[in-house]
Amino acid sequence: MKKREKISEAVIRRLPRYYHCLKELEKDGITRVSSTVISGMLNITASQVRQDFSNFGEFGQQGYGYDVDFLKTKISSLLGLDSAYNVIVVGGGNIGRALANYRGFLNEGFNVLAVFDNRQFDLELRDGIPLLSMEKLKKFIRENNVDICFIATNAESAKEVAALVIKSGIKAVWNFAPVDLYLGENVAVENINMSESLFMLSYKLKNLTPQD
Amino acid sequence: MKKREKISEAVIRRLPRYYHCLKELEKDGITRVSSTVISGMLNITASQVRQDFSNFGEFGQQGYGYDVDFLKTKISSLLGLDSAYNVIVVGGGNIGRALANYRGFLNEGFNVLAVFDNRQFDLELRDGIPLLSMEKLKKFIRENNVDICFIATNAESAKEVAALVIKSGIKAVWNFAPVDLYLGENVAVENINMSESLFMLSYKLKNLTPQD
Numbered sequence: 095m096k097k098r099e100k101i102s103e104a105v106i107r108r109l110p111r112y113y114h115c116l117k118e119l120e121k122d123g124i125t126r127v128s129s130t131v132i133s134g135m136l137n138i139t140a141s142q143v144r145q146d147f148s149n150f151g152e153f154g155q156q157g158y159g160y161d162v163d164f165l166k167t168k169i170s171s172l173l174g175l176d177s178a179y180n181v182i183v184v185g186g187g188n189i190g191r192a193l194a195n196y197r198g199f200l201n202e203g204f205n206v207l208a209v210f211d212n213r214q215f216d217l218e219l220r221d222g223i224p225l226l227s228m229e230k231l232k233k234f235i236r237e238n239n240v241d242i243c244f245i246a247t248n249a250e251s252a253k254e255v256a257a258l259v260i261k262s263g264i265k266a267v268w269n270f271a272p273v274d275l276y277l278g279e280n281v282a283v284e285n286i287n288m289s290e291s292l293f294m295l296s297y298k299l300k301n302l303t304p305q306d
Numbered sequence: 307m308k309k310r311e312k313i314s315e316a317v318i319r320r321l322p323r324y325y326h327c328l329k330e331l332e333k334d335g336i337t338r339v340s341s342t343v344i345s346g347m348l349n350i351t352a353s354q355v356r357q358d359f360s361n362f363g364e365f366g367q368q369g370y371g372y373d374v375d376f377l378k379t380k381i382s383s384l385l386g387l388d389s390a391y392n393v394i395v396v397g398g399g400n401i402g403r404a405l406a407n408y409r410g411f412l413n414e415g416f417n418v419l420a421v422f423d424n425r426q427f428d429l430e431l432r433d434g435i436p437l438l439s440m441e442k443l444k445k446f447i448r449e450n451n452v453d454i455c456f457i458a459t460n461a462e463s464a465k466e467v468a469a470l471v472i473k474s475g476i477k478a479v480w481n482f483a484p485v486d487l488y489l490g491e492n493v494a495v496e497n498i499n500m501s502e503s504l505f506m507l508s509y510k511l512k513n514l515t516p517q518d
Contacts, residue, residue: 110505114484118461137488173505174512188404195400198484199504241511249330266511268504272326272410276349282510284503291496292411292480293322293385295454298494299478300386 105146109169111136112146116166126159178203179266180239184255185246186211186225189270189288193244195220207238235262242266249273317358321381323348324358328378338371390415391478392451396467397458398423398437401482401500405456407432419450447474454478461485 115135119127129147133140147160170176183194186209193199194206197220209219212228219225226234234240243259245252245267252271259267266282269275274285327347331339341359345352359372382388395406398421405411406418409432421431424440431437438446446452455471457464457479464483471479478494481487486497 110502174508188407192400192404284507290322295480295496296386
């Protein structure tokens, strides 16, 4: 078996942007694209684009450009977007609801099956996604082969929820609670710390024009 | 006038986490805290915590710990969280609505005044936040001293919206559209690219257990 070559995290981090860019091009009916065009769309140098793509084999030819469909399919596969995922959302507040209702994720294969919250409220959830109580969580994960949990609880509950869903067999957590989760090497985690980003924004705003 | 010392971005990036941690301690009635405790809460080494805090002057004494209230106030001020901000949200979809309704931001001084979208729908917005059409945007920004715009549109509209609000005098943009915005040195920008993060999650999930 051929050993997979290690691709640097910086390159991997750019893949979603390439993927998005290629989807845009495809939508516009463009079938071939140069590194220069991609460079202009993403604020990345053209040589960086070529270097990144060379990591994944021969995607293009000099002077001829890249095949948009082939490249998109390849990157989609690298990112695991050629699979479909069963998703649950824990936390039925504003963010949890937005995540459950957003069709963009569904289009990429992330299929939200249910929202879990112990509070009872009128949720406007699309397509009859049920709101279930937390006590049903473990059973639901096992019976529905759930792959990913979106956590949209408060900071206090997030660690507990993560521990619970991992114990029930979930291997990936997308965390929106305002606390970064570290869940070990056997679980995929991405933290979106919104308040951290907002506070950085106010820091930058304050420091645009120093007062002293 | 004393020249402000340049603090490294890595340190700045940790400030929101310290701030959040200190708020938690305060909520629990804790008035003094050691670097070791903060270290344990944030997965940062205690010596890193001490080094970071030393950037901002004498916050603590050896063996005595840090004054939680003093430290929180100081970091709050560094982050610009001692001011109040007038905010508008452009884009009334799932994410825009969640941002407008989230009380956590209001508690930190980010006051959402209105949501702008040309679509007409029943928005469940808190406290009578109005949904206004885009043609009212420029006038509203000028008349209400709006500081910050949260952009929650699609990728295609985001750049246009950013250009418009900046022209109307806004100096800070929090961008949730799936395209990173670069708006020059005179505008504070933070991009939250959710699909990028989700795709990284599926990449990580795929690479937890290599198939080959």
